[in-house]
Amino acid sequence: MFEKEIYQQRRSHLCELVGSGIILLPGNSDSSINYPDNIYHFRQDSHFIYFIGIDQPDLFILIDIDAQKTILFGEELTMDDIIWTGPMESLSNQAEKSGITQVMPSSALSGFINKAQTENREIHFLPPFRAKNMLKLASLLGIPAQQLKEAASEKLIRVVVALRSIKGSEEIAELNKAAAIGYAMHYAAMTGAVPGAFERDLAGLIDGIALSKGYGVSFPTILSQKGEVLHGHDHSQVLEKGRLMLCDAGAESLSHYASDFTRTTPVGGHFTSQKKDLYQIVLDANNKAFELIRPGVFYKDVHLDCCRVMAEGLKSLGILKGNMDEAVAQGVHALFMVHGLGHMMGLDVHDMEDLGEDYVGYDAEMSRSSQFGLSSLRLGRRLQPGFVMTVEPGLYFIPALIQKWESQKHLAEYIDYSKAKEYIGIGGIRLEDDVLVTVSGCRIIGEKRLPITPVEIEGLF
Ligand code: GLY
Numbered sequence: 001m002f003e004k005e006i007y008q009q010r011r012s013h014l015c016e017l018v019g020s021g022i023i024l025l026p027g028n029s030d031s032s033i034n035y036p037d038n039i040y041h042f043r044q045d046s047h048f049i050y051f052i053g054i055d056q057p058d059l060f061i062l063i064d065i066d067a068q069k070t071i072l073f074g075e076e077l078t079m080d081d082i083i084w085t086g087p088m089e090s091l092s093n094q095a096e097k098s099g100i101t102q103v104m105p106s107s108a109l110s111g112f113i114n115k116a117q118t119e120n121r122e123i124h125f126l127p128p129f130r131a132k133n134m135l136k137l138a139s140l141l142g143i144p145a146q147q148l149k150e151a152a153s154e155k156l157i158r159v160v161v162a163l164r165s166i167k168g169s170e171e172i173a174e175l176n177k178a179a180a181i182g183y184a185m186h187y188a189a190m191t192g193a194v195p196g197a198f199e200r201d202l203a204g205l206i207d208g209i210a211l212s213k214g215y216g217v218s219f220p221t222i223l224s225q226k227g228e229v230l231h232g233h234d235h236s237q238v239l240e241k242g243r244l245m246l247c248d249a250g251a252e253s254l255s256h257y258a259s260d261f262t263r264t265t266p267v268g269g270h271f272t273s274q275k276k277d278l279y280q281i282v283l284d285a286n287n288k289a290f291e292l293i294r295p296g297v298f299y300k301d302v303h304l305d306c307c308r309v310m311a312e313g314l315k316s317l318g319i320l321k322g323n324m325d326e327a328v329a330q331g332v333h334a335l336f337m338v339h340g341l342g343h344m345m346g347l348d349v350h351d352m353e354d355l356g357e358d359y360v361g362y363d364a365e366m367s368r369s370s371q372f373g374l375s376s377l378r379l380g381r382r383l384q385p386g387f388v389m390t391v392e393p394g395l396y397f398i399p400a401l402i403q404k405w406e407s408q409k410h411l412a413e414y415i416d417y418s419k420a421k422e423y424i425g426i427g428g429i430r431l432e433d434d435v436l437v438t439v440s441g442c443r444i445i446g447e448k449r450l451p452i453t454p455v456e457i458e459g460l461f
């Protein structure tokens, strides 16, 4: 946990911005795998971590803004808990560390909610996404579970996004720790990319590093020679000399901050010239983003500028043709760069996405495009100092997508489909770094950037 003043300050900003009423925040409960007692590693709710900091299951927080009261609801350990899970710091001690003086048993919560409802007071809650939290809220509030998302407080959502979007120095320090673990994971994967190894050898190795140095992975590891499968979790192939291995992985620090990096490594350490040319285009786009990111710019514009860099690169290879400004405006690059340039990152690898992507990445000034490709951009709004996000341009050769567009002659004036098909089999190349927006520009999260130039990568072998 951070110093208690940090939690007190976060809650006081929360109350100030929400204005009045009651804020109800459930912590997470344990979640079962294949029978009730066999549980997943506990992960606290990220909003609960941010405002309260207590990392244990089955808690609720009620903040009465008007009465300036914060109450933690939960149980002290029973003898059974101590026998099976060991002694733990008392709940009241942990509450004290968060600056909370009132702790009550869970059974007392419904009385507070009933009273507030009788008095017609506004009860703000966030849209729940875990089944147990839905059931808890449904029963407490008397709202059917399937209506909770609709009934959630938009005001609270917007305030939480505003607060959590700007990372404090204590959070940057944690993000740096997560980045250091991510660095070790990727370094091991890159140097281990030798012919004959199984993808799962490396996936297991780096997941183990995440667990040995932190809380584990920040999302399920993607490590595959089929890099064109964006979120593929198959690790069954044997590494073959010269093929590109895409590894997208990150760690969660012990206090639950994330890292998220992607590197693409030629198995055995040598790029063919065809692959190096493509790789360099993605690297140029990644570097371009670092040149452009600063407060006040729209991330959508950074995304489009990076797409233009890649489109020009593809034109130089003969895959695209014509005027690239016009082509990008029409979304031609989305045949190869199917996803967005990046997303916010913090306590969640896709930060706060449980609240709704558009609340996090868009606002009154910038709304999400419906154009294929651009519609997958998770962050489009104006950047502010303290934002942390990923920069992850990529180029992919997805056979089914190329076939579909070709059969429809889609944007055929800009695409040499027979040239594009020569690249099928290369898979995908993505290069992802984590970035902090500073007052004058940006800087990378982590002490040093993972090897990224072809010379650096080839030098690892
Ligand atoms: N690193 C996985 C993703 O950003 O979706």
Ligand code: MN
Pocket (backbone or CB within 6 Å): 260, 343, 390, 392, 432
């Ligand atoms: Mn990412």
